[in-house]
Amino acid sequence: MNKKPIIGITMGDAAGVGPEIIVKSLQHKEVYKHAHPIVIGDAKRLKRAAKLLQVDSQITRITDKDCFHTTTSTEIKCLDLDIISADLPFGEVSAEAGNGSFQFLKTAIDLANEHKIDAICTAPLNKEALHKAGHIYPGHTEILAELTGTKDFSMMLSSPKLKVIHVTTHVGLLDAIRMINPERVYHVIRLAHQTLTRAGITNPRIAVCGINPHAGENGLFGYGEEEEKVVPGVMKAQEEGIDVQGPLPADTLFFRAVRGDFDMVVAMYHDQGHGPIKVLGLEAGVNITVGLPIIRTSVDHGTAFDIAGTGIADEQSLLEAIRQAIELAPKK
Numbered sequence: 326m327n328k329k330p331i332i333g334i335t336m337g338d339a340a341g342v343g344p345e346i347i348v349k350s351l352q353h354k355e356v357y358k359h360a361h362p363i364v365i366g367d368a369k370r371l372k373r374a375a376k377l378l379q380v381d382s383q384i385t386r387i388t389d390k391d392c393f394h395t396t397t398s399t400e401i402k403c404l405d406l407d408i409i410s411a412d413l414p415f416g417e418v419s420a421e422a423g424n425g426s427f428q429f430l431k432t433a434i435d436l437a438n439e440h441k442i443d444a445i446c447t448a449p450l451n452k453e454a455l456h457k458a459g460h461i462y463p464g465h466t467e468i469l470a471e472l473t474g475t476k477d478f479s480m481m482l483s484s485p486k487l488k489v490i491h492v493t494t495h496v497g498l499l500d501a502i503r504m505i506n507p508e509r510v511y512h513v514i515r516l517a518h519q520t521l522t523r524a525g526i527t528n529p530r531i532a533v534c535g536i537n538p539h540a541g542e543n544g545l546f547g548y549g550e551e552e553e554k555v556v557p558g559v560m561k562a563q564e565e566g567i568d569v570q571g572p573l574p575a576d577t578l579f580f581r582a583v584r585g586d587f588d589m590v591v592a593m594y595h596d597q598g599h600g601p602i603k604v605l606g607l608e609a610g611v612n613i614t615v616g617l618p619i620i621r622t623s624v625d626h627g628t629a630f631d632i633a634g635t636g637i638a639d640e641q642s643l644l645e646a647i648r649q650a651i652e653l654a655p656k657k
Contacts, residue, residue, distance in 0.1 A: 326355065326448050327573060329359060329360050329444050329457070330360050330361070330443035330444060330490070330654035331360070331361045331363060331393045331441070331442045331634075331653055332362050332363070332442065332443065332444050332445075332446055332647060332650050332651060333363050333367065333404075333433045333436055333437065333444070333445050333446070334347055334362055334364050334365065334445075334446045334447075334448065334605075334643075334647065335348075335362050335364075335365050335426075335429040335430050335433050335445065335446070335541075336364060336365065336366025336367060336370065336371075336425070336426070336429050336445060336448055337366075337426050337427070337429070337448030337450045337628065338422045338423065338426045338448075338449065338450045338451040338454055338628045339366070339370045339409045339413060339422045339425050339426070339448045339651075340368055340413060340414065340415055340416060340417055340418070340419060340422040340451070340453060340454070340628070340633060341415075341416075341446075341448075341449055341450075341627070341628025341629060342423075342449070342629045342632065342633045342638035343379070343448030343449060344366070344370045344371055344373070344374035344448075344626070344639075345366075345374045345634075345636060345638050346380060346448060346475075346640040346642075346643045347352070347364055347366075347371065347374070347448055347634070347640075347643065348371060348374045348375050348378055348382060349380075349417040349519075349640035349643075350351060350381070350640045350644045350647060351364075351401050351595070352380060352382070352645045353619045354645075357652045358653075359383055359625065359651050360373075360483060360618060360647070360650075360651045361393055361440065362401075362402075362454055362647065363387075363403075363404055364402065364404070365404045365405040365406070365429050365432050365436070366399060366403060366404075366405070366406065366409075366425075366429050366532055366557045367403070367405060367406060367407065367408065367409040367425065367496070368385075368386040368403040368405040368407075369407075369411050370407065370409055370413075371384045371403055372384045372619050373411075374403075374495075375493045377634065377635075377636050378636050379636075381479075382400070382401050382590065383400040383401065384401050384403060385400045385401065385402050385403065386403055387402050387403065387404055387405070387638070388404070388405070392634040393441060393442065401519070404432070406425070406428055406429065406432065406437075406559075408424070408425050408428060409421065409422065409425050410431050410521045410609055411414070411540065414506030414634075414638065415630075415633040415634025416630040416631065416634060418429075418444065418451060418453050418454045418457065418627045418630075418631070419455040419457065419523035419655055420454065420458040420459075422451070422454050422458070422488075423450070423451065423453075423455040423456070423457050423460065424458035424460070424541055425512055426451070426454070426455060426624070427450075427451035427458060427460045427468065427644045430445075430447065430450075430465065431470055431472060431624075432466075432468070433445045433447075434469065434472045434473060434619070437619040438609060438619070440464040440621035443620070443654040443655055444619070444621070444622070444650040444651070444653060444654040445469075445619060445621045445622075445650070445651040446621075446622050446623065446643070446646050446647050447621065447622075447623040447624070447626060447646075448623075448643060449623070449624055449626060449627050449628045449629075449631045450464070450465060450628065451628045451630070452464060452495075453459070453469075453470065453528070454639065463494070463495030463496070464494075464495050465589075465612075465623060466478065466480050466494065466495075466614050467495070469614055469617055469619075469621055470510040470616075470617070471568045472612075473617055473618055473619060475562070475573075475616055475617050475618065477512050477516070477616050478516075478611075478614060478615065478616035478617055479492070479494075479513050479516050479615055479616060480494045480540055480612060481520065481589075481598065481612070481613045481614070481615050482598060482601055482602045482610055482612055482616075482625055483519075483610070483611045483612075483613055483649065484606070484610045484611070484624060486580065486583045486605055487542065487582055487583050487590070487601060487602060487605060488521075488582075488588065488589045488590070489590045489591075489592050489599075489601070489602055489614065490516060490517045490520075490568060490589060490590070490591055490592070490598075491513070491591075491592050491593075491594070491595065491598050491599040492504075492505055492509055492510055492513050492568060492591065492592075492593050492594070493505060493509075493593065493594050493595065494593065494595050495595060496594075496595075498596075500592070501544075501594040501595070502536060502550065502593075502594075504594055504618050504642035504646070505536065505550070505554045505555070505562070505594075506554055506558075507554060507555070507556075507557035508558065508635075509535065510554065510555050510558030510559065511557075511558035511559075511561045511592070512563040512568050512654060513591055514531060514533065514558065514559065514567060514591060515565075515567070516615050516616050517529070517531050517591060518531060518562075518569075518613075519615075520589075520615045521588055521589055521595075526588055528568055528587040529568065529589060530568050530570075530576055530586070530587045530588045530589075531562075531567065531569040531587065531588065531589050531590075531591060532569070532570050532571055532573055532581070532586070532590050532591070532594050533555060533558075533559055533569060533570065533571025533572050533573065533586040533590075534571065534572060534573065534574075534578055534590065534591060534592050534595050534597055534598075535551050535555065535571070535572035535573060535574055535575060536550045536551060536554065536555065536594075537550060537551065538573070538574070538576070539574045539576075540572040540573055540574045540575075541572075551572045554591075555571065555572045556572065559571050559572065559592060563628050569591075570587075571591070572575075572592050575592075575597055576588060579601040583601075583605075599625075602625065610624075610625030610626075610644065610647070611641060611645050612625045613618060613623070613626065613649065613653075620654055620655075621650075622646040622647075622649045622650040622653070623646055624642040624643045624646055625642055626642055
């Protein structure tokens with residue numbers, strides 16, 4: 326019989342909605358039925374979140390990494406780094422919270438590398454706060470890649486009706502277009518194929534977006550970017566037997582994917598891929614970093630400073646991210 330996986334849940338930015346949605350998610354008994362959840366963050370912050378949510382949860386501060394597998398549905402265990410001030414205000418950008426989000430993630434990566442946890446699930450961080458603390462990264466994905474020594478990686482967004490993987494993510498649009506090249510397109514197609522086959526899809530159908538409107542429409546739009554940057558990567562993947570089509574016009578491609586024509590869409594840049602996923606519902610989207618040596622899933626929303634500390638944040642995206650982490654975690 327398989328043992329339940331240990332899922333490390335990082336608190337993210339302590340001034341955001343992370344603490345609240347973690348406490349809310351861990352009120353769902355199904356999590357404990359299928360996994361041992363361990364929060365990596367600040368116990369004081371969790372207690373404050375539980376108080377504002379008016380839930381009677383036992384927050385247990387732990388320091389022993391070897392007792393992660395003893396969680397029960399009556400408590401929330403927290404590996405407490407104790408680096409967040411008790412009076413840190415919600416909803417404000419701060420270097421303290423930015424540093425905390427980095428240290429929580431770094432600790433989780435170390436634990437995963439030591440095989441103390443089986444997967445990482447991240448609550449949102451704030452990029453401005455992260456930078457204020459001196460950690461100059463575009464986001465979670467790039468921190469994970471650097472600290473695991475991973476060069477070939479990509480962000481994948483998953484929802485019940487649509488899966489999207491990105492060639493570029495957290496860069497400006499002009500920079501994104503410059504960064505797109507045939508080798509990167511080919512590698513992302515391969516990552517998509519590997520991810521889907523590992524999930525049990527024997528011959529996944531992959532579609533690749535164009536860069537320009539109508540995928541350039543034979544040179545009518547743009548300056549031949551599709552032929553120069555995308556087509557050679559698609560052809561290389563096809564030569565290896567991967568079932569991939571493109572570049573295709575993005576305005577109709579996502580409709581076709583939701584309809585069921587494709588198992589995964591390769592988006593060229595951030596908003597091209599994120600927009601369709603988020604239209605389908607923020608609560609359904611999960612962010613998965615593929616290509617890493619460890620499993621990492623995340624919510625597909627930000628720190629929501631405008632509602633942080635009010636108790637109204639919806640936990641469904643984090644709950645789905647935990648479910649995906651459980652599903653993807655190595656079986657023991």
